[in-house]
Amino acid sequence: MFLKRIELQGFKSFADRTVLQFDQGVTGIVGPNGCGKSNINDAIRWVLGEQSTKSLRSGTAMSDIIFSGSEVRKPVNLASVSLVFDNxxxxxxxxxDEVEITRVIRRNRDAQYLINRTPCRLKDVTDLVMDTGLGRDSLSIITQGNISSFADAKPEDRRSLFEEAAGVAKYKKRKKTSLAKLEATQANLERLQDILDELERQLGPLEKQAEKARRYISLRDELSSIEITVLADEIGSLKEQVSQLEQDIDHSRIQEGRMSEDIQRKEASVADLRRETTELDSRILELQKQYAANLQERVSLEKRKTQLDEQRRRLLESGSDEDRRSQLQALASEARLEYEDRLDRLNSLEQTRQETEKNLADLRQKQEVLQKERSTASNRLQDLQRRQDTVTAMLRQPYTHQQGVNAVMKARQSLQGIEGTAAALLQPKEGMGSAVNAALGGAVFNIITTDEQCARGAIRFLKRNRSGRATFLPMSVCRPRFPKKDQETIAQAAPGAVGWAADLVDCKDRYRNVRDRLLGNIFVCDTLEHANETARRLKYGIKIVTLDGDIVHTGGSMTGGSQKQGSSLLTLQDEQRQLEKRAADAQTAVQELSRSLAPLESQVQQVQEEP
Incomplete structure (x- = not known):
């Protein structure tokens, strides 16, 4: 191993990038005093991890080794030294094969070590050069001060130098590290023993607490059992109430049919009364005209009578006996005629009075009949409105008895991909609510989700909150189910055929696969007898429902009977539409009766005011 080159930039006097290349046979670097020979030695020791600014002769801070400038050069902001070794x-x-060790420092004291241009720690550099003789305090780098200190050193100080040269220092350092770890482990063991002692002291109270917890669990289970028993009793009582209410509803329906027939009869009677009222109005108008003419004639006759009376008075006073006798006979004849006329008028008025009283009695009787009919119609309208309010309230909370569905629908804003329930997304056509509800069965409460991931999220929500269970139908896996061509042909040609259930609901285009999945292969007939006949023709291979909600299952089993009103969102919506129509009809009937009653009341008042 030998040092191949040194790259310096911004380190002490090396302002520019300087590369010193060492080939085989190079034994030293020479130059005049002050040219920077010692700076090369400091650069090598600095790269190998020297941390003492005093040893590097750089001042008080490590950033002082950066070239600080001169009269002709500006200072630089970075010092970098790289040592390249042959490996x-x-x-x-x-x-x-080649190892490059680099150290970089900046003016802001941001320092960095790199090995082969990869950032690392000082420890990594120290571990790399350990036992290679390249440590910053090793004998490979000897300064002038080191020679004198080695000569004057004590034997135990020289020993460390010999150990470094012999390669023993690495093992002594490892031994020191291992001993430190052993001491730390011993300290940890002592702390663990303290923890064990503390836990042993806490064991007694914890056993008492555990006994209390077990007793609490036992009492809680007992309480749960009692609550379940109480709830079961309450459910039984509620079922009895529901049964009674269903009987009341059936009775109300029968009364409703009877009242509908009464209303129709009364409407016909009201029409007859209107015609009679119109005729009476015409007759009253004619009598009023006749009365006005008679009144005018009476005034004229009274004036004529006054003139005749005055003329007769003069004749009686100044006329002859013959004239007075003639006038007296005339007066007697007129008095007789007037008496007879008034007697006839009295008889006529008495007859008219009797007829008027009879008409008034008839009018009052008709008025009472119409008032009773209007009261009955108003009560019926109020009953329908109360039922409308009840259905509206149930529609606002249609999933009260479905705990899981209710919890998910309430939290749908915080959950992802919740489209709604099958009952909310599939709208049956008018009069088809019971049939579609029977066709869906338990799927009426299926929650439609965008995909399987959203369904899993909702299920995790129910588990986390212990909010019950629900069935989810991801749209991403919905595949339509349709009957075979021969089954479709046979079903449509069967007696009492209404159509396929999927064609009897309306929905958005994006939910068509859901609709066809749940209802695509279910057929609807008008009656149970026709449903049985259709099922027989189809060899009991298709589920068939009736308009009343009876079911002929695949295989031939049947489900039917009295249905609970408002048992699902579909039947509630169907009932709401029917109630709206019936309430509108009842409102119209009340208004018609009120309009018919108004002229009768006016006529009665007019007859009462006549002299």
């Missing part, structure tokens, strides 16, 4: 004999513990 063909593998004296250095590395596989490179």
């Amino acid at each position: 063909t004999q593998r004296i250095f513990a590395t596989d490179f």
Whole structure:
């Protein structure tokens, strides 16, 4: 091994980059005093890790070794020295034939070591040159002061130099390091013993705490069992209440049908009353005109009577006996005629009064009938509105009894890829809610996700929060399921055929695969009898549902009976649409009855005000 070259830049007096090449046979560097020969020795020791600024003759700070400038040169901001060694004999513990050790320092005191231009630590440089004779205090680098100090040194000080020269220093250093590690290990063992002693002191209280914890777990399990029993009793009670409510709903439906028929009959009666009211209005108008004409004629006759009375009075006062007799006979005849006329009028008025009272009684009876009909229709409208409010409230929380689904839908904003439930994304057409709900079955609460990763995230969320379970259907793995061509032909030609369930729902284009996956091979018939016939023709290879929600499964098994109203989002939405129509019809009926009642009330008031 020998030093091939030294590269200096910015180190002490070497402001420019200087390369000193050493070939075989070079024994020294000569030159006049002050040319920088000692700086080369300092550069070698500096690269090998010298940290003493006094030994490097550089001042008080390590940055003082950087060229500080002169009268004609500006100072530089960096000092760099590289030593390049020949390693063909593998004296250095590395596989490179040439080893380059570099040290760099900057004005801001940012220092760096490099081996073969790779950043490293000072320890790496020290380990590399250990036992090669190149240490910064080794005999390979001897200054003038070293010779005198070696001559004057004590035997024990000289021993270290001999050990360094003999290659023993590395092993002594390793021994020192090993002894230090052993001492640290012994100290760790002592600390571990202290910890063990402390843990032994804590063992007794911890055993008591463990016993308390076991007792707590036992009591908690017992409490859970009691709570489950109580909840089971409550569920049983609630089921009975639900059954009673279902019976009440069926009874209400029967009453609703009867009331619908009554409303239709009453609407026909209201139409007849309107026609009769119109006729009575026309008759009243004619009588009013006749009354006005009679009143005018009466005024004219009274004026004529006054004139005749005045003329007769003059004749009676100044006329002859014959004239007075003639006038008195005329007066008697007129009085008789007037008496007979008034008697006829009295009889006519009495008859008119009786007819008016009879008409008034009829009008009041009709008024009472219409008022009762309007009250009944208003009550029906209020019942429908209350049911609408109930359905609306249930639609706001459609997953109350599905704990896992409810938890995911509430946290969908914080979860990724949650599209919604199958019931929310698939909208059945009018009147098809029960059929689609039966076709979906348990899949009505499936949560649609963008992909499998989003589904796994939601499942982790449920596990982490202990929020129940849910079924997820990733859109990325949805593949449509359609019937065979022959099955499609047979089903569509069967009696009572309505259509394939997938065609009876509306959805966005991006959810078509979900729709076809869940409903693509399910057929809908109008009645259970037709469903059985269709299933027989299809050799029980297709699931068939009816408009009422009855099911003929593949293989021939059947499901049916009374359905719970509002059991899913689909039936709730269907019921809400039906309630909106019925409420609108009831509102219209109330308004029509109110409009029919107004003229009757006016007519009754008018008849009552007549003299």
